[in-house]
Amino acid sequence: MVILSRIGYCRHTAFVHNRCMRWGAILTILMGALTFTMVENAAAQRNILTPDPSLPIPKLTFDANGELVITASATSSNGDFDFLEGKWRMHHRRLNKRLAGNNDWTEFDSTDANHKMLAGKANMDTLSTTELPGQEGKLFEGVTFRLFDPKTRLWRLYWVPSNTGVLDPPVVGSFENGVGHFFTKDTFNGKPIIMMFRWDARDKDRPVWSQAFSPDDGKTWEWNWFNVSERVK
Amino acid sequence: MANEHAVKIVSAPGSQDLDIVPAPASSNTDFNFLHGKWKIRNRKLKERLKGSHEWIEFEAEQECKSILENNANIDFFRTTLNDLAFEAIAIRLFDPKTRLWTIYWADSKAVVLDVGQVGSFDGSIGEFFARDIWEGMPVIVKFHWDNTNTDEPVWSQAFSDDEGKTWEWNWYMYFEREI
Numbered sequence: 001m002v003i004l005s006r007i008g009y010c011r012h013t014a015f016v017h018n019r020c021m022r023w024g025a026i027l028t029i030l031m032g033a034l035t036f037t038m039v040e041n042a043a044a045q046r047n048i049l050t051p052d053p054s055l056p057i058p059k060l061t062f063d064a065n066g067e068l069v070i071t072a073s074a075t076s077s078n079g080d081f082d083f084l085e086g087k088w089r090m091h092h093r094r095l096n097k098r099l100a101g102n103n104d105w106t107e108f109d110s111t112d113a114n115h116k117m118l119a120g121k122a123n124m125d126t127l128s129t130t131e132l133p134g135q136e137g138k139l140f141e142g143v144t145f146r147l148f149d150p151k152t153r154l155w156r157l158y159w160v161p162s163n164t165g166v167l168d169p170p171v172v173g174s175f176e177n178g179v180g181h182f183f184t185k186d187t188f189n190g191k192p193i194i195m196m197f198r199w200d201a202r203d204k205d206r207p208v209w210s211q212a213f214s215p216d217d218g219k220t221w222e223w224n225w226f227n228v229s230e231r232v233k
Numbered sequence: 234m235a236n237e238h239a240v241k242i243v244s245a246p247g248s249q250d251l252d253i254v255p256a257p258a259s260s261n262t263d264f265n266f267l268h269g270k271w272k273i274r275n276r277k278l279k280e281r282l283k284g285s286h287e288w289i290e291f292e293a294e295q296e297c298k299s300i301l302e303n304n305a306n307i308d309f310f311r312t313t314l315n316d317l318a319f320e321a322i323a324i325r326l327f328d329p330k331t332r333l334w335t336i337y338w339a340d341s342k343a344v345v346l347d348v349g350q351v352g353s354f355d356g357s358i359g360e361f362f363a364r365d366i367w368e369g370m371p372v373i374v375k376f377h378w379d380n381t382n383t384d385e386p387v388w389s390q391a392f393s394d395d396e397g398k399t400w401e402w403n404w405y406m407y408f409e410r411e412i
Contacts, residue, residue, distance in 0.1 A: 078344075117309060119320050119341035124307070126300065141301050145324065147344050158346070162301035165328025166335050167349065 048208055049093035049107075049226035052200065058181050060194065060218035068172075068183055068194070072153035076174035078121045080155070081114075081146055083204040085123065088112040088229040094133065095224035099188060099215055106133045112229060122147040157182050157197060171197045178202040194218050205231055251362050251373070253333060256355035261304050261327040263334070263354040264297075266383040268306065270411040271295045275312070278403035281367060282394055295408075304329070336361050336376060350376045357381045373397050384410045 061069045090112050096104040110129035117124060124145045132140040145158040147170075156170035173182035180199040187193065193213045200208040208228050212221040273295055279287040293312035300307055310321040321340040328335065335349035352361030359378035364371065373393045380386040386408045391400035 117320070117322055118339065118344055119318060121341060121344045122322075122339070139302065143300055143305070145346075147339060147346065149343075149345055151343075156346070160301065160305070160326065162304050163329060165304065165326050165330065165333075167324075167326065167337060167346070 048206070048228050049091070051210070051212075051223050055179060055198070055200065057196070057212075057218075057221060060183065062217070068185060070154060070172050070183060072174040073176040075176065076153045076155075078148040078150070080148075080175040080180065081123055081199075082116075083201050083207060084114045084125065084229075085116055086114060087232040088114070089232055090127065090227045090229050092225065092227040094226075095222075096133070098224045099191075099193070099213055099222055108132065110227075111232075118147070121150065155180070155182065171195060173197075175199070175201070188213060188215075191215060196221065251351070251364060253351045253362060255332040255353040258355070259332040259334075259353035261329065263327075263359065264306050264325055265299075265303075266380050266386060267297045267308065268299055269297060271297075271408045272411055273310075273409070274407040276405040276407070278401075281403045282370070282372070282392055282401055293406075294411075301326075334359075334361065348374075350374065352376070354378070367392060367394075370394060375400060 063069050088111065090110045091107065092110060093105050093107050096102055096106055108129060108131035110127050110131070112125050112127045114123055114125035116122070122145065124143060127142045127144070129140050130137050140162065142159060142161040145160070147156050147158075148154075149156065154172050154174055156172050158167050158170045160167060169184050169186065171182035171184045173180060178201050180197075180201070182197040182199075184195050185192065186195045193215055194217060196212045196214070198208075198210045198212070200210070206228055208226065210223055210227075211225040212223045214221045271294065273293040275289075275291050275293055277289045277291070279285050279289055291312055291314065293310055295308050295310045297306055297308035299305075305324065305326045307325075308323050310323070312319050319341060321338060324337045324339075324346070326335050326337075327333075333351050333353055335351050337346045337349050339346045348363045348365050350361035350363045352359060357380045359376075359380075361376040361378075363374050365374045366372070367374075371394075373396065375391045375393070377389045377391065378386065379389075388406040388408070389402055390404040391402045393400045
């Protein structure tokens with residue numbers, strides 16, 4: 001604001017023309033720096049919404065019947081989702097077509113509100129958006145229920161979009177060093193897949209959720225959805 | 234005792250699944266009567282499928298909220314059992330394709346969602362069924378809703394260990410709307 005008013009002032013004062021030029025130059029540099037910072041932030045956000053190469057995907061194991069064998073981390077606890085309590089703004093980046101060699105992504109925003117329940121051993125949140133691709137501006141709501149089984153110390157995460165009517169099998173897993181991986185067997189377009197949710201809560205004020213599908217029992221993964229949450233104060 | 238007309242259990246030949254058909258008027262508004270806050274008088278059979286006639290009575294509170302654009306609802310049930318805080322949730326989802334409700338129940342002790350109870354409302358009576366295991370034994374569980382009086386609905390639960398021929402009622406909840 002200070003800079004802009006000074007520029008306005010120069011325009012009417014030939015006497016300080018040189019000074020005016022100098023201010024102009026400074027302004028240009030500042031504007032450039034600002035633009036650079038904005039681009040940097042956007043790039044940083046985009047980087048957050050891409051796979052983090054420093055995070056390994058746990059190896060999957062199967063029992064004799066081909067069922068996933070999932071065991072809890074040593075530190076797994078019913079407090080592991082406490083960071084998520086409250087209200088959030090979410091920025092999403094979603095792959096347009098899954099398991100089709102597609103690389104077109106759509107970005108959109110949503111809100112999210114998370115509450116604890118069942119004496120703090122479970123929580124639920126509601127995601128709301130009118131920007132979901134393919135919904136033509138219609139309100140879309142999805143609820144996630146997360147239950148911590150004290151016997152197995154495993155979390156079960158159920159995702160329910162409005163209009164499904166039944167709960168799909170949950171993704172199952174636990175947190176280790178601030179990062180949680182959750183898996184289930186599912187089908188996509190009639191083909192068996194493994195579905196993975198990842199919660200990267202190393203930065204508890206900007207947690208990142210992502211989803212990947214594997215068509216080959218965990219040998220290869222295709223990431224198809226990322227979101228970063230920012231707390232609404 | 235109970236009204237058995239609402240939903241019929243028809244096990245398809247050779248199948249373990251229950252074949253449950255919705256009542257003609259089944260809709261996603263059938264649980265709207267339950268939205269809001271309630272006081273509940275519970276009457277619970279002390280032991281199940283053991284010929285017990287001893288009942289335990291206790292009070293509870295419940296709040297039910299519509300979610301997912303009113304295609305679903307969730308309620309939060311709170312009480313004290315054996316001096317310990319006990320909480321439970323019921324999640325009810327309406328499938329617009331099958332027009333059947335599925336009801337999932339979880340409590341703060343086990344923190345696991347039970348097998349979904351499937352069914353519908355026929356007028357003021359709703360019946361919901363699932364196969365489950367009780368103390369190692371296969372049973373069919375029935376939830377029964379009677380909202381003839383929408384300010385004082387009654388929920389009850391029965392188990393059958395003989396494929397639905399006989400039922401033992403083991404829990405009644407008498408609801409009273411909190412104003």
